[in-house]
Amino acid sequence: MIKTETLDLLEWHRLCQHLSTFAATKLGAVAARGLQLPTTKTESLELLAQTKEVYSLEQQLDSSWSFKGIEDIGESLERAKIGGLLSAQELLDLATTLAGVRKLRRTIDAKTEDLPTLTQLVTELRTYPEIEQEIHHCIDDRGEVADRANPKLAEIRSQIKRLRDKIYKILQNIVQKQVGAVQEAVITQRDGRFVIPVKAPQKDSIPGIVHDISSTGSTLYVEPNAVVQLGNQLRQAERQEKREEEAVLRALTEKVAAVQEDLEQLLAIATVLDLATARARYSWWLGANPPRFVDVNQGETVTLRQLRHPLLVWQQQHEQGTEVIPIDVQIQPQIRVVAITGPNTGGKTVTLKTIGLAALMAKAGLFIPAKEPVEIPWFEQVLADIGDEQSLQQSLSTFSGHIRRISRIIEASNLEDSLILFDEIGAGTDPAEGSALAIAILKYLAEKALLTIATTHYGELKALKYQDERFENASVEFNDQTLKPTYRLLWGIPGRSNALTIAHRLGLKPEIVEDAQQRVGVSTSEELNLVIAALEAERREQETKAKEATKLLEQTERFYTEVSAKASSLQERERELKIAQEKAVQQAILAAKAEIAQVIRRLQQGEQTAQKAQKATDELNQIAERELAKTKQPKRTKPGYKPKVGERIRIPSLGQTGEVLSIDEEEKQLTVRFGLMKMTVATDEIESLDGQKVEAPVKPKTSSSTTAKQTPSKPAVAVRTSKNTVDLRGSRVANAEADLENAIASATESGVLWIIHGKGTGRLREGIHEFLKRHPQIERFELAPQNEGGSGVTIVYLK
Template sequence: MISTETLDLLEWHRLCQNLSTFAATKLGVVAASHLKLPTTQIESEKLLAQTKEIYNLEQELDSGWTFKGIHDVGGSLERVGIGGLLSAKELLDLATTLAGVRYLRRLIDRQREILPTLEELVSDIRTYPEIEQEIHHCIDDRGEITDRANPKLAGIRSEIKSLRERIYKTLQNIMQRNSTAIQEAVITQRSDRFVLSVKPAQKETIKGIVHDVSSTGSTYYIEPNAIVQLGNQLRQKERQEKREEEIILKALSEKVGEVQEDLERVLAVATILDLATARARYGLWLEANPPKFIDLDKEETITLRRLHHPLLVWQQRHESGMEVVPIDVLVKPETKVVAITGPNTGGKTVTLKTMGLAALMAKAGMFVPAKEPVEIPWFDVVLADIGDEQSLQQSLSTFSGHIRRISRIIAALQPENIRSSLVLLDEVGAGTDPAEGSALAIALLKHLAEHSLLTIATTHYGELKALKYQDERFENASVEFDDNTLQPTYRLLWGIPGRSNALTIAQRLGLDSKIVEEAQSLVGTGSSYDVNEVIAALEAQRREQEAKATEAGKLLEKTERFYSEVSAKASSLQEREQALKVFQEKAVTDAIADAKKEIAKVIRQLQQGDRTMQKTQQATEAIDRITAQELAKTQPPKTAKPGYKPHVGEKVRIPRLNQTGEVLSIDETTEQLTVRFGIMKINVGLTEIESLDGQKADVKPKAKATTKTTPAKSKKPGVMVRTSKNTLDIRGSRVNNAEMEIDNAIAHAIESGVLWIIHGKGTGRLREGVHEYLKSHSQVDKFELAEQKEGGSGVTVVHIK
């Protein structure tokens, strides 16, 4: 249990009011203003999961998570539960609420994988779209019952309209005939009856019933006798209309009453969602982070770095308050009591309240305004003695008030709460004789070290500073004071006890300097003066270490920035190298493609003319020339080391093509090699290849030719029009068996660029199978039936890419 007294001391209700401003509905505002704290850690973790999921959902959606149309219909549901009649406006609010909750459920369902807690929350609610539709059928957006709700109601309203028109028409005729008697030419109502405003002197002119007289007596409001009967009929029809409307509202109210419990569940879920949304939006506004509940028994440290007081943040942003100075709270698992010392007005009390509010916010499923990671135990009990409980009415001094409140704290620390209690004590032992007060404070803190999970106490007693060196369960902390500006910095320092600086502050506040000097001389005679000197030296050393840490942080930041720049430049160089490689490969591909086009052109010319040996030789020379020209466009070969001799089956590089291939055969006489790369074969000279490690092949010195060689023998074989190498006979084969033969023949006929396939005429099935296979072959440019003299439909000519 967390006492109301502690919540008041920590100003928890102010924080709840701040939270309520982030709620979207009246339901959420009320729930946030009277926020109930969970009683178990499991419940707190569930609330925290809801907050996280909505926080992440809103970050992802940007917009769309809205509570539009959701109203507080709790009172209406209570009334309809006991047979009450709902108004049209109340029914309309209920219908829009059902639609609003259904919209939120659809958003959650669409992302159920990342919203397990919210999905579980909305999974069992029923929003009754049929009731919503019936309400909208009977009630329009203005909250009025429509004519379509009931045919009888529509007929009555039609009669009412007709009667009104007759009354207006009759009154207008009367006004026209008796214009001198009319005070103001308007038709008005008195006691739900239509009347005319008549001058007092002319009241006998218009016979009828006087329903009212103006306060000055200058106007009589008369219902002419000519419309009295019509007015009576109108009143009767209006009563009938009212009865029919009540019948419609009663029917709708009964339908709502039948599912009252389900609708109350819908309303409760809407409230939970709005409250979780308020927590998420408040956390975003505070720049807070989700806490993690830790177990001190598992040697985990309480970690709250740059912890801000949430109420001071609100004050700073909304009321132009002072800048909020964050504190660092790092409590080791073995620490049970933290004694905070330091000067008055230094922020000791604010530190207690900040810690207490952080524990309550985490418990309530809220984000904590601290830097990640936020690690804090789950406190079942938070108890505080903060401020002065002095009371003249109860004859309580400051000391008596503190003792009474501390007694209530001790009584609240029942055995079952020992391992989960947080106790906050302000100026422990103050208000009485210093010697007795310090002794009482030491005894109290030792008792709390045994009976509470964590106690944080502020004090001025120097004796409490020494407890750390006697008992490892105690730790010192202090609020920093700047000796140069004579101002507190509100920073919390750990491991160093604080100095009271009472004399320095007293002098700053205007106390006579002679008195301060006299007091300083008296302090100097005691041992506490030496202790203060030691503390001052420790504080100076700490400031020096912090300055060095700041410089180291800046240096680390520069190093990380330099590393990022170097990494970016390295990535850029890699991208440029890759782009250059792609460009070179494209250049080679383009050169090969151009060469193929030119070679195909030469072959076509050869096919169209007479196939003489001379023309064949000319075609071969033209092909060699084209190949040399296109290969010259690619990058020049790299310089390589001599002394290398290739072997059949070895991998070699062809620098001019920027390709790596396998040596298929070597002609020692002509120093020519057949190299295959991919599905292509090419004849190259020894001078055109090199080993993979860059060695150049040995070339024998050429002897002087004694005899002339024919041109055909000095060059690699040219492309023949039709030879046994580029002709494949598959007559009598099956299509499946022929495919492999065709594939091998295409690979061997790549140099010639054309392949003749003899399949015969027969039934034509083999020809169709061959053509079907050629359509999907990656190396086939096109194919066609041969000329009649070449075999006609029994032969297919294949043009290879």
């Protein structure tokens, strides 16, 4: 009972309702709304593995995997099991469900190595394609039995069509001939018989059987005698059609009943997959991360940084709620009890509910809305006493209601693996007795429970930390300047109640607050509050410095990563150039040896004279010079200064600066404007603002006869290769950045880089685009055309 009460107090059912909105099928939505908590850690680990694998799978796929066609066929299977007859639509739903689950299995089978848990789940799955094909053969897309299902059925339907056409033709002739007797020139049906609306006074004009009368009695619906016999034949043919349809449906139903247990297992697996998908999509929407179960008895710390209340996140996103303030939770392994103090309306109760829901979410296989690493124990039970259990019907006061619930918590079994949450423990009675009772309860639970967290205003509980190492203090922060709570959770420092300050902020008359302040005086409690305030100020200062240090460390790590990546890239390019040079030298040596061998052969074949020996020597020298010239790298010349249109330049002879309006390359002249004047000057009369002169072009030597005309070469078209393409699908953003840095370095020569990130949810693409915006080597980037991957590929242009 206390477990159910705790789920209600933590509003677990609201979270399940939110989860159900991410389900793709009716089955998954129903399962999410009634989400059951596992009873063992092994079950929780399996659920978490399913969630992780679906989360990863949806990041890798170009589009989310689909549950299209999967319907709730549970009732149909039950009816088939007891011998009932399934309708054509129910059988069609069953066929589409088989096809939908088979498609899911194929997706999993294509990535078996990455999805071990899901692969194990669908290992024994049977989708019976032969039953699906038989159903589609007999049932058309409208959910009706098709003519092809049975040759006899097709013949009967053909007969029905002929009879109807014949009846219509006869009735149309009657309507045309008896225009005055017909109320309206239409042919309708009553009780499956074709009739004509006849005016009551003119009923004898069209003899036949009256099947119905209008509400006013002015119209009779008459089946003329001329079509009665045909109508009887039609009725008989329709009954034959129904019997044949039932025979087809009966045969299909029997095939379904024969494998009913396998189909129920298939439906259960489809539900598990949909529920895992809902958990993954809800976790992604929350910006949550997968938890790791830690064992505090083995010295592991509970870590929940930037933890947010999932229901408040939903309220902020969907109901225009206020911004959610995250809390940091870090509990050392020896701690068994945490006492949270601080002012009312400061967020103590929300903190309790946030931690309680985080424990339940991890247990149910959901990610926790906190920053990585997310480390929390696996709690067999989460038990809570939150809120007021006052009851007039049961004659229970506030204090009595709390004690009743606390008694049920203490009497629960397996407290050694439980999380206990108390809100305002010991409240509602005499402060001295309530404080003593609260201390006794918490000391008892320090021995029995895995972790207890309690909120309180009792000062005596703040001192427990200094008496017992199993106790820890925490407090909700209060801003003395704004006189408002910040909702941040501070660890190691007890809180101040600030009752008088809050009373003043909430509108209590100032004279009453001042009178209360005078009555309190400067007591030991007030001195303690001053000490706590000083500690809080010191803590805030240390936090500010820690944030600055963290930011500097992150910058240093980023710079180190960039420098390391560039150094690795340069080393790789140097190695490649060295290999290329060695290959060129080897080829040159081989070519030279071949030519030298030819020279020697010619020398040996002919008469050996001094003239021929000299000629051979000259040829050898020419080969050596030519091949050595190939291996020498040309000296790089520093490009000279060239003015550009729109640039500001200096004219030293005039002592003026001006703007270049146009450039005449052939005449080596520029049109310059300074002030209101324009003038033309030679290029050698100007210089840049930093003193660079225009270098005179070196005229190439040309032959006396002809001058070769050189055409400007067109820029090379970028070609997509393995060296300038990187596939980041399946990577997380943090891991993808390092791979992307290496890819940018490798693609420097080509100037273009293709990044394949897939479509998926878009989270990886957004992270990559943010990284590219900050990168100094990136000139611009854009999504690829549709024929090259569309929104699943980004093309990057390097500087």
